[in-house]
Amino acid sequence: MKETITIKTLAKELNISISTVSKALNDSYEISIETKQKVWDLAKMLKYNRNPSASNLRSHKTKTIAVIIPEIANNFFSQAINGIEEVARQRGYHVLIYQTHENTDQEIAFTDSLLSGRVDGILISVSSDHDNRDHFTALVKEIPTVFFDRVYEDIDAARITTDDYESAYNATSYLVECGCKKIAYLFALNNLNAGKQRMSGYQDALKAHQLAYREELTVNYDKDADLNYQNIKDLMLNERPDAVISSIEDLALPCYYVCKELGIHIPDDLKIISFSNLNTAPLLNPSLTTITQPALEMGRQAAAILFKILDKKHFEPNEWLTLKSTLIKRDSTACH
Amino acid sequence: MKETITIKTLAKELNISISTVSKALNDSYEISIETKQKVWDLAKMLKYNRNPSASNLRSHKTKTIAVIIPEIANNFFSQAINGIEEVARQRGYHVLIYQTHENTDQEIAFTDSLLSGRVDGILISVSSDHDNRDHFTALVKEIPTVFFDRVYEDIDAARITTDDYESAYNATSYLVECGCKKIAYLFALNNLNAGKQRMSGYQDALKAHQLAYREELTVNYDKDADLNYQNIKDLMLNERPDAVISSIEDLALPCYYVCKELGIHIPDDLKIISFSNLNTAPLLNPSLTTITQPALEMGRQAAAILFKILDKKHFEPNEWLTLKSTLIKRDSTACH
DNA sequence: TTTATTTACGAAAACGTTTGAGTTGATTGC
């Protein structure tokens, strides 16, 4: 515990005023280059570090952003955070992480607690358990916010998504072209636009190929993993689809297990495509055809947009960005 | 932009002093229960949020911890963060994330910047590229720090690791019992204790079974993924081991690809075990035998230790905790 | 009754910065 060194220390040492030191450290035009240099040198020598609390309190700038996501132990989100952290780092910003575990109450608690000036802005991928748009409608008026991947369409804020509709449409079409006639859909994120878009893409593609949409071919995601497993198993036993599109990774993997248990051979008996950012997709048995979102790039872009907003304080028309996912064809959809 | 509401607002509204409000909000024994209740009610009604900067500045408590890791988009670390975030949440703490990308300079920059009172404590898993122990020896005297998984042995600080030596020893022994005679080792983290321990476990197990340790059977990890691939390929072509132990996930996966390319059949021609937290290990082709670290639990425990230190300010003898990894046998080591 | 003690509160000084409004001496325009 050595005595902490402050701008006061520097001022005393150099025989100049506190304000001169402060302005020198902030590279103000009011200070001569010689004085600045002296201050900088001494600061480095004494390993001076600006006290962030004092600075924030006075200036209302925190150099900190918050990232709110459903789950960190998830390939998509951890890659997105990677991208966010990267650009935050370049700007000297700090990154706070909050997990909602798909709980809107938690989500509300987090955002509320961030309104007291702890952060300059928020990056968020919303929870899927309840519709929370009223809360966010109010939030975005209070603090610069960028939504990524999981967004509300009708909120007046910046957002970045992927082409969910097209991806699902194309994936479904691809399966049809492979000769599949009975394509099941593993449905998740149904409260969110992303989920609805994916479902629409699937439905419209069916229609475009003269195939009927049947609700019995749909499994709805549940928080209970065992239940998901059972539901998929029931689907396989009762309907025996010849293909499956999964709207999230967490439903595709149990599907693999079910097939293993029931002796259903992929891709001969059943073809599988999943929205997924698994880096081991090529190594699965069989390798999994995926619709892969540009997670890292989304993180980067989302952060970039937030900083753009923070730079010019006046709220401009909000940016709406859509990135393309890529369909990577692998063995789980191999045609003969 | 409504006018921000502070304790001053509350004080004026209730006709009591600022200090009374502050004390009431902090549940001080100096304030009567009636007054407290009035303050709390009004605070809730007006959605008062304590300004963290002002609070930190005065009290020197930030309710924030920092997590410094090599990479967030990594199964082990993202699970560990999950655990950390969980217990931080319970305590009402905020979590800052920093990625070093295995760069010690970055690591030094981060920790230095945290010394200005931005956080109450640090959780860190150190970078592997250079030996940085001198820096950390100084750091731990300045701020409560807990090392997890990647630690320096000789630094006087709390730490939590897994039983790397025993895990590697047991895994090697298991391979020998399966009849393997030529067991290669994919070596990583060689600057770190974890890496050395794993290597020692491998070597000692060989010795215990009258097998010679041969350096030609070792591949050293490189940052360049292509080079790793090539080195593993060379190993397979030149030495043709009948088993491989990989000290990290990132070397096991290229190994799978090499085998695919060279037509080496796992597990008949080559058995593979890897330290790994891949959740798709059971679905790989073939499913991968892993030494799996309790990542989530490590995160939880590491955070728990840090909070224990923060609670009782006096630095007690530091806790050294070791958790057990589990060897999960799957098809990549199937014996006949 | 008088003197301690306790209870509940208030005044004011921090905490370390930033910032707008001076101040000073030197330079410029005319």
Place this chain on the structure above:
DNA sequence: GCAATCAACTCAAACGTTTTCGTAAATAAA
């Protein structure tokens, strides 16, 4: 040569809390 401008710096008031010390009234001890 005098006012006006400018460059470089200082003063002091904030920012919103926490906390120490002080004090008045109420209660207990004597």
